[in-house]
Amino acid sequence: MSCSSKALLFDNKVVVILVFLLCLIHSSESLRPLFACDPANGLTRTLRFCRVNVPIHVRVQDVIGRLTLQEKIRLLVNNAASVPRLGIGGYEWWSEALHGVSDVGPGAKFGGAFPGATSFPQVITTAASFNQSLWQEIGRVVSDEARAMYNGGVAGLTYWSPNVNILRDPRWGRGQETPGEDPVVAGKYAASYVRGLQGDGAGNRLKVAACCKHYTAYDLDNWNGVDRFHFNAKVTKQDLEDTYNVPFKSCVYEGKVASVMCSYNQVNGKPTCADEDLLKNTIRGQWRLNGYIVSDCDSVDVFFNQQHYTATPEEAAAASIKAGLDLDCGPFLAIFTEGAVKKGLLTENDINLALANTITVQMRLGMFDGNLGPYANLGPRDVCTPAHKHLALEAAHQGIVLLKNSGRSLPLSPRRHRTVAVIGPNSDVTETMIGNYAGKACAYTTPLQGISRYAKTIHQAGCAGVACKGNQGFGAAEAAARQADATVLVMGLDQSIEAEFRDRTTLLLPGYQQDLVTRVAQASRGPVILVLMSGGPIDVTFAKNDPRVAAIIWAGYPGQAGGAAIANIIFGAANPGGKLPMTWYPQEYLTKLPMTIMAMRASVNYPGRTYRFYKGPVVFPFGFGLSYTTFTHGLAKTPLAQLYVSSYNLNTVTTFNSSSSSIKVSHANCGTFPKMPLHVEVSNTGEFDGSHTVFVFAEPPKNGIKGLGVNKQLVAFEKVHVPAGAKQTVRVDIDACKHLGVVDEYGKRRIPMGEHKLHIGDLKHTVLVQPQL
Secondary structure (H helix, E strand, C coil): CCHHHHHHCCCCHHHHHHHHHHHHHHCHHHHCCCCCCCCCCCCCCCCHHHCCCCCHHHHHHHHHHHCCHHHHHCCCECEECCEHHHCECCEECCEECCCCCECCCCCCCCECCECCECCCCCHHHHHCCCCHHHHHHHHHHHHHHHHHHHHCCCCCCEECCCECCCCCCCCCCCHHHCCCCCHHHHHHHHHHHHHHHHCCCHHHCCCCECCEEEECCCCCCEECCEECCCCEECCCHHHHHHHHCHHHHHHHHCCCCCEEEECCCEECCEEHHHCCHHHHHHHHHHCCCCCEEEECCCHHHHHHHCCCCCCCHHHHHHHHHHHCCCEECCCHHHHHHHHHHHCCCCCHHHHHHHHHHHHHHHHHCCCCCCCCCCCCCCCHHHCCCHHHHHHHHHHHHHHCEEEEEHHHCCCCCCCCCCEEEEECCCCCCCHHHHCCCCCCECCCCCHHHHHHCCCEEEEECCCCCCCCCCCCCHHHHHHHHHHCCEEEEEEECCCCCCECCECCCCCCCCCCHHHHHHHHHHHCCCCEEEEEECCCCCCCHHHHCCCCCCEEEECCCCCCCHHHHHHHHHCCCCCCCCCCCCCECCHHHHHHCCCCCCCCCCECCECCCHHHHCCCCCCECCCCCECCCCEEEEECCCCCCEEEECECCHHHEEEEECCEEEEEHHHECHHHCCCEEEEEEEEECCCCCEEEEEEEEEECCCCCCCCCCCCCEEEEEEEEEECCCCEEEEEEEECHHHHCCEECCCCCEEEECEEEEEEECCEEEEEEEEECC
16 A cells, blocks of 8 residues: 555544555655666666576676776766666765764765764774674664665765774774774784675675775875875885785675775875775775775876875876776876876776675675665664664663773762862863764763762853863853863863864973863862863873872763763663773883884884883873773693694795794694683672773794784683672683784795793783694
């Protein structure tokens, strides 16, 4: 029965209207004109590329074979043109879904039936949960909402997310978008989020197409007169292999991502979007990408007009396509590719190969299948659902990190702390909580609103914005603290301080924020809790050492429900379990290294970067985070003390000195090695139920591999929930090839022979790795 015939059954006009609206919501997929292969179009429905029972690669070649050269060229850019004679609509490839469907790109618009979408915590905050199943579930929810918006005609199906670059330097304005400083964590995040977005991959189909960006060694936007459009990242083969490329390889290998985006910068003198070794040979050749490669927006134009990499624009167009670029975000290829063909710099077959990759992804998305598919019924009712909003709250709970809790000052008690002063420039913010690359949130709960659910509040901003250029509001803030049973200061950063194309020059709180914290702490009659919103680390040594600051919480950018999550943690309705995904350095660290030096390892007068290579003082270390309960570790079973590694060629066992050797991973019989199971028993010895992250770090033997320089490296992590007084056993299988390898100066992975030390919390286990001759 149709919607109109249903309505005729009712006499009550109100009921008629409600039924009509309900039918409209449930028929949202009809609001979008079909991209191609409309069953009602007698002209095209019989074409071979419209037959769903024909293999995709055959359908793709059929489409390409029907296109003229000019039509093909107009499909090489993000705002791909329509081909009316074949019934193919225009398509905008650029949409974003970093932590929720976003309207940053032109492919998605909010309004009408879709006023907003669930806005989850910024990635750096979600990464702090170290919960891989949470990362995947967020991706699944985001793709539900993306499909619903696509059906409603207001979004695309290709989302240029996630950002999996390494947070190498704490000043980077886009560090907030990343999973942090550790390549293993970034890789696991990439694979988990991509699997959530793209679906289970059954039948080589895609729910939406994700994109891992920005490949590679991209982590400088605009610092000290150097910007991303002109920066040449000088990177060793060693650092490229064991740091910068790790998340991208994981994204392709484990996540089966449908796209990779090349970056603006050059790597060792070549623009990444024109580097055949990086694109065609590595992403598509070695890693076997099943998808397309896209440029960051206007990257081809940038390497021609700003980096002057080629003499003519036609040469730039040819260089990018021949290197393996399939799609240009920007108009450059649409303008200059035909000229490149006419000059003999490109062949039409080069263009065909690029189009095969993009059209294949569209086919896998079902865009040539009419209105068929398992997601066709998703609509407005599937966006901002109660379950989605609850997941945003839970993600914030899991990502918030407790950094200090003197004398167990937290959690506060609603009975004893009936009046709370809520102070600071971030105390009543909304959009600040969702960071950058965000959309329109379903609704917000600010910190002030969240705390007001537990206690009477006295609110003072203290500063006019996070820049905090004056102290005019300090007196009122101090007065509020004197009247309250407890004081919560919500300080930190926002997008005016750290953002895309805005790197920081300092790690200190902006303006007079530190003075405000100190003065309010002196005035407060009750415990003082400092809450920090930021993407990057902040040097808050002053507060860490101030006995009047009882507790410090890092909330990151906690998403639309951030204020509720902060309040729930402060008052004990949720137990913090987040861990820092990046090192918090002191301000003095910046004096020792420019952002432009890409080296990870320490050297003379150079301190090195991240916990893996830096040995100096820190404010808070990578992986740090407190709880309201206490956990202990034990080994439920005695692990193996020795592992034997075999090679299919005994000549590949390379001796570095009389007491050490190594085997190239590429020459090892990895599939035949026994794994070493670690059975880690986690006991909750406190009074609160809580979640805990089990980290397993490996410290390789110091056996003479030149330039190794690694302190320790994370090889595995697992999140586990343990009720108070209970125990849970976590099993981690250590694989010599996967977990105990290191990278030599030539960029080759090797398994060092000798004693490897495994660190699990306070536990240490030594395993002797020996060649099986």
